[in-house]
Amino acid sequence: MGGAGPPSRAPSSGPPPRTPPIHPMSSTPLTVEVADERPEHARRRRRPFAGGLSKRRLPFALIAPALLFMVLVHVVPTAAGVALSFKNLNTFTFSQLFDAPWNGFANYDSILFDQANPLRSGMGQAAVNTLQYTFLTTVGTLGGGLGIALLLNRKMRGQRIARTLMLTPWIVPSFVVAVIWGFMWQSDVGIVNKVLVDYLGILSERPTWLIGENSLWAITIPSIWRGIPFAMLLFLAALQSIPQDLSEAASIDGAGPWRRFRHITLPLLRPLIAVQLLFTVIYSAYQFTIPYVMLGSNPGPDADLMMTLIVRQSFSNNLFGFGAAASVLLMLAMFVWVAIWYATFRRDLQESR
Amino acid sequence: MTYAQRRRLGNLALDALTWGLLLVMLAPVVWLVISATQGTGRLATGAYDLLDPTFVAFKDMWSSVNFGKYFVNSLIICTAAALLATAFAASAGYALARYRFKGQGVFSTALTGTQLIPGSMFLLPVFLGFIWLKQNTPVALLDTHVGMILVYTAFFTPVAVFFMRSFFLAVPRELEDAAMVDGCTPFGAFWRIVLPNAAPGLLATFVYAFLFAWDELLFVASLTQTRAETIPIGIRNFVGNYSEEYGQLMAAGVVSTLPVLLAFFATQRWLVKGLTAGAVKG
Numbered sequence: 242m243g244g245a246g247p248p249s250r251a252p253s254s255g256p257p258p259r260t261p262p263i264h265p266m267s268s269t270p271l272t273v274e275v276a277d278e279r280p281e282h283a284r285r286r287r288r289p290f291a292g293g294l295s296k297r298r299l300p301f302a303l304i305a306p307a308l309l310f311m312v313l314v315h316v317v318p319t320a321a322g323v324a325l326s327f328k329n330l331n332t333f334t335f336s337q338l339f340d341a342p343w344n345g346f347a348n349y350d351s352i353l354f355d356q357a358n359p360l361r362s363g364m365g366q367a368a369v370n371t372l373q374y375t376f377l378t379t380v381g382t383l384g385g386g387l388g389i390a391l392l393l394n395r396k397m398r399g400q401r402i403a404r405t406l407m408l409t410p411w412i413v414p415s416f417v418v419a420v421i422w423g424f425m426w427q428s429d430v431g432i433v434n435k436v437l438v439d440y441l442g443i444l445s446e447r448p449t450w451l452i453g454e455n456s457l458w459a460i461t462i463p464s465i466w467r468g469i470p471f472a473m474l475l476f477l478a479a480l481q482s483i484p485q486d487l488s489e490a491a492s493i494d495g496a497g498p499w500r501r502f503r504h505i506t507l508p509l510l511r512p513l514i515a516v517q518l519l520f521t522v523i524y525s526a527y528q529f530t531i532p533y534v535m536l537g538s539n540p541g542p543d544a545d546l547m548m549t550l551i552v553r554q555s556f557s558n559n560l561f562g563f564g565a566a567a568s569v570l571l572m573l574a575m576f577v578w579v580a581i582w583y584a585t586f587r588r589d590l591q592e593s594r
Numbered sequence: 595m596t597y598a599q600r601r602r603l604g605n606l607a608l609d610a611l612t613w614g615l616l617l618v619m620l621a622p623v624v625w626l627v628i629s630a631t632q633g634t635g636r637l638a639t640g641a642y643d644l645l646d647p648t649f650v651a652f653k654d655m656w657s658s659v660n661f662g663k664y665f666v667n668s669l670i671i672c673t674a675a676a677l678l679a680t681a682f683a684a685s686a687g688y689a690l691a692r693y694r695f696k697g698q699g700v701f702s703t704a705l706t707g708t709q710l711i712p713g714s715m716f717l718l719p720v721f722l723g724f725i726w727l728k729q730n731t732p733v734a735l736l737d738t739h740v741g742m743i744l745v746y747t748a749f750f751t752p753v754a755v756f757f758m759r760s761f762f763l764a765v766p767r768e769l770e771d772a773a774m775v776d777g778c779t780p781f782g783a784f785w786r787i788v789l790p791n792a793a794p795g796l797l798a799t800f801v802y803a804f805l806f807a808w809d810e811l812l813f814v815a816s817l818t819q820t821r822a823e824t825i826p827i828g829i830r831n832f833v834g835n836y837s838e839e840y841g842q843l844m845a846a847g848v849v850s851t852l853p854v855l856l857a858f859f860a861t862q863r864w865l866v867k868g869l870t871a872g873a874v875k876g
Contacts, residue, residue: 303689314748318716414809416826430640478870568715
């Protein structure tokens, strides 16, 4: 790896490399670097051989594996995915793989403008659902996480154990979350309806959760439930780093709890809220596992998200070009979100540095 | 009521609220465990009898859909991927923490940028690429452990890099300087001095990657058929394809949560440090 650099000086121009490889496990010969008091040019001359990992080259060698994997699994496939979105790759052309015929903007055209295309109506609904799901999940996760973090930041008996146990929902894998809640939402025997109808009597009729207009809630509420602990963890860490005396000083000046929160805590949390907003929105917009496991590969028009739709069209209906084009549009939507986010929170990010 | 009394009452109410919320948050998990001990019959009618648990589902789940295969596959794939991701993240994270190099900003941004790509965007080309390799070369990645390990390694390396970076920043720089004065190469200082000092960070990063790999469904559903399928696929098979074995489904839910739960609570102290360091300090 270290041999990749340019041999800038001929090996013969200086004394021979002083040292043998020092690490027996390393395949790269390493030169020992002793603290050297001589001026820069003199030192350079003494490290002539390209095989050594100089301080200049070491960082490149260190990032090489991560970089290689990023290029092979993220960069190249994403570029290929963009290319495929302009191709006509379906059941009939699948055997040609990457050599499928070019299709121009036909995929995009059918998604965005072709009224007659039956896929398009589903796409519009899925986009609206994704927007709703993302908004509700983000607000619920951050709001709930902040609320619980404020509660757990108080002095309380059993505080430690409460903080630790509160993290449990986040450790439960998403696919298990979908299984648990899918069972709790059952209309006739599920615990949710039992509590709402039989025990508390809040509702007189048993709602159906897994089909129809409630089904978006059926995936949103478990997502919030799983997301809250992680948001709480981050908020709690930030709250603990806020110096107490600020709040105490305000308290002496007569500020009540709400005003202390509004004017001291919240502004200090703004950078963290910004970071969480960014990633919770992206993560929610790309949600796949929970609807897929709870409601199946076709969650129905009321709970179909962009990801479930794209995966279904690509892998069940073999409309790969269509799926690739929809993925590109989804990604562009996220670029727009990042731009809006950056414009909004730019100042907070600089202040936090 | 005096001020002190009112204050104490208010505090008591907030304590009660906190514990109440904790109960609500834990209830679904408790309900999963209870349901797993009720048997499919009682689950179907909703008539639970908490005093009469049955553990037959925990026994049957291993034979009815061969859950052992999925479990072992998950263990192999997630462990190997988490190990590789941790190794890659350690070396890259060290470079970011200690060196200034050309393209550093681009590299950092690209790492964050990977999180912006929807899975479906690169799933398809990876899928096609695996098929192409199968048809044109002896490289077998489709439906193999190696294929999944490579994909997951790439997935969880980017965030893990920032994890490791924050742990390295906490290691005092003087340690390396001293080592280099004593004749260590820069790499030797990293390998023999800094890495051992960042051991808790390595552990936390490993558990982070393991946790997320354990939960991955989209790619494993498309890139495997029979041999390398993991737990999420197995879970799906309890309902639908085979039979409506809800009792076993719940039991399988418990069994597939246990490993990550144990791993998390065993390493909680360091994991929390890694998770919060990146976000809170920016």
